[in-house]
Amino acid sequence: MQLTRYTPFSELTSLQGAMNRLWRHAFSPAWGDEGVDTISTLVPPVDIHETADSLEFYAELPGFEKDQIDIRVDQGNLILSGERKFEEDVKEEDFHRIERSYGKFQRTFSLPPSVDAGKIKATLKNGVLHITLPKAEAAKPRQVPVSVS
Numbered sequence: 001m002q003l004t005r006y007t008p009f010s011e012l013t014s015l016q017g018a019m020n021r022l023w024r025h026a027f028s029p030a031w032g033d034e035g036v037d038t039i040s041t042l043v044p045p046v047d048i049h050e051t052a053d054s055l056e057f058y059a060e061l062p063g064f065e066k067d068q069i070d071i072r073v074d075q076g077n078l079i080l081s082g083e084r085k086f087e088e089d090v091k092e093e094d095f096h097r098i099e100r101s102y103g104k105f106q107r108t109f110s111l112p113p114s115v116d117a118g119k120i121k122a123t124l125k126n127g128v129l130h131i132t133l134p135k136a137e138a139a140k141p142r143q144v145p146v147s148v149s
Helices: 008-027
Strands: 046-050 054-060 069-074 077-084 103-110 121-125 128-134
Touching: 046 103, 054 077, 077 128
Parallel strands: none
Antiparallel strands: 046 054, 054 128, 069 077, 077 103, 121 128
């Protein structure tokens, strides 16, 4: 007999998904809601990789302007937050479908002590936010010369 771990929250998530589908189908036109069963939450995906000199963060933020993004370093954490507001010049009733996510988001990442927080750089290009966190000089690998005696 195989043992399985009981996870009560997975059942609640399934129930929530079923209720969302029920409400969506009950109050939307029949032609406007085929195959969309996701809950819209704004959580931008982030890739992180390390080089010899820095940590590199890449966050997908399509449609964001630089004034909608906030980057902070606080107590050894990188905090990335922002907000995408719904277009005010278009009424929500005029839409047939809304699939893009709107609202506020915040992502927090723990940083190693080797990062030099005073030299962080960030650029936004083609909807991708690139954050470079340089390592402190003491943390960078260095070559030790061997002398012959």
